[in-house]
Amino acid sequence: MPLAPEDSVTRLGGVGPALAARLEKLGVRTVQDLVLLLPARYEDRTRVVPIGSLQPGQRAVVEGEILLAEVVRRRRPMLVVAFGDATGMLTLRFFHFTARQQQSLARGARLRCFGEARAGQRGLEMVHPEYQRAEPEEEPEAPALTPVYPGTEGLTQARLRQLVRLAWRALGQTLPELLPPGALAGRGLPSLDEALRLLHQPPPDEDVAALESGHHPARQRLALEELLAHQLAMRALRYRARRQAAWPLPGGPLVDRFIAALPFALTAAQQRVIAEVRRDLAAREPMMRLVQGDVGSGKTVVAAAAALQAVASGAQAAIMAPTELLAEQHHGNFRGWLEPLGVGVAWLSGSQPAAERRAALARIAAGEAAVVVGTHALFQDGVEFARLALAVIDEQHRFGVHQRLALTDKGTSAGRRPHQLIMTATPIPRTLAMATYADLDTSVIDELPPGRGEVRTVAMPESRRAEVIARIREACAAGRQAYWVCPLVEESDQLQAQAAEDTATLLAETLPELTVGLVHGRMKPADKERVMRAFKAGEIHLLVATTVIEVGVDVPRASLMIIENAERMGLAQLHQLRGRVGRGSADSTCLLLYKPPLSPTATTRLAAMRETNDGFRIARTDLELRGPGEVLGVRQTGLLSFKAADLARDQALMPLVRELADALLQRHPDAVAALTTRWIGVATRYGQV
Structure with a gap:
């Protein structure tokens, strides 16, 4: 009976806990994950090369007969095989071998080997080539390029290829099509089944450069579906946020008094973003707003205005920074700005003396400290807020998603969750923001304060x-x-x-x-x-x-x-x-x-x-050079990990992704969960707010 796509790889024959642990390092947990493990490159093993024509450094398939096999005992045993065809001789060396392997590599056996030819002491040799018995009566398989998969220690390419074939057969040679009927009409993209078959077994005349670069229609078909799954997950996150309740924070004259007392005038961009934040905070649903601003654009003032709106509404605000240096600077700024207005500011960090920490915790729990600035210490056990209604996370990409959730959990009570203001000085290209932060409203401070030197x-x-x-x-x-x-x-x-x-x-x-x-x-x-x-x-x-x-x-x-x-x-x-x-x-x-x-x-x-x-121009170039995981720093957060897609390469797919997301949510909602499970899995607590 065929297995279900979500079944564990341990349901496959020969896959025990040790092999499953190795596969998990490649992000493979289910049978479906194996089929979606895409090759990194391809090798042409469809042509047998005469041994006599081999050149050093050439990777090739050779076929011939074992003329001699012996174990040479030096510092460690080594299996040495003399191997030849009508055109020449080749030495095969195996530093790691079993008794069974030694028996199979006996004189007279015919082999087909693949490896890299190297110059040795007695002519060309191959070290640990892949090989199989060459049986003359065997019916040849349809020629195909050989896939080379992303590897991990303890898993050979031959074993990975075998496991992918095993998974494909166990699924009944297909995966269900989840895109709406006609979604790909006129797009020049194959069906999911056609794409997967071609990617795992491309014919020898296929465009290898397009396959390996990801621009081939088969790879684009999978990238489209994966980007769609991420878009749907983020839309679901946003939808759940809109259904939850927050403490409405109407604010009052305190914010205006703060702005009037500043020793500098706000830029038009700062004024615009503060207005957007003030409108969100007054609503009964949780604000989830990302504020992007280049280095020195004045995001901290925006955060202070938001915090004061919470304070003026009788609530508390927490500002979390990734390093003690940055948190301390925020603390100094907030004290200088807010304490003259009669607002208590507390400081929490992991390196605080015990007595100082106890005093801060008491002030926070009693509500005497309306604004709390700190590092990861803010969401540790023992930190109790009187009424936390706003969480400000600075340099969001330096925190894991669960750390952000841990802070907002501190303010969840009576069915209400805190508002979130997320700030980053890492400008994010629009395409990347659409794919990665589709759950957030985005504000951009695209103007630097006047009077700055060049x-x-x-x-x-x-x-x-x-x-x-x-x-x-x-x-x-x-x-x-x-x-x-x-x-x-x-x-x-x-x-x-x-x-x-x-x-x-x-x-x-x-x-x-x-x-x-x-x-x-x-x-x-x-x-x-x-x-x-x-x-x-x-x-x-x-x-x-x-x-x-x-x-x-x-x-x-x-x-x-x-x-x-x-x-x-x-x-x-x-x-x-x-x-x-x-x-x-x-x-x-x-x-x-x-x-x-x-x-x-x-x-x-x-x-x-x-x-x-210009930070946005810099970010676009960085995205092209390094990819989204490095730009956002999210490889540690578990949020953005693509199997088929590449946001720098696949930006042109995003309009179609958004179009398909709308169609699925409106007319095919039953496919949404299946798509997100296929590409992202079930561990999506980051989808909470």
């Missing part, structure tokens, strides 16, 4: 380090400050990156007239904060740091940023680091030190940094 970006080879040091001396003599960013804390032969600690020592020796500070991720939080406070106060001229300063540190007098080994960093990270300068009115410079020669990708990254300061 930031110029220059890329320089590390051989010009002396010039860079002279620039630091000159800038600091003029009353400015500088960052020197190193990617690693300790020496690493593999990465050959200059260690931050050694760099700080060398720079202090080279620039004895300057005070040099050091911050890295292995320091105690209190020590990091002490150094950062001294830098912000101007007591440190030059701060040597790892990428812990990537997010949130605001030092207006810092006008020079040196990023060492810039070629090793991602584009989004480089842009975030650059955002640490240009916070004041003076023009600033970001120097990207690199070690030549540059790879094509590194060349593109550095060119993009030189050409623009």
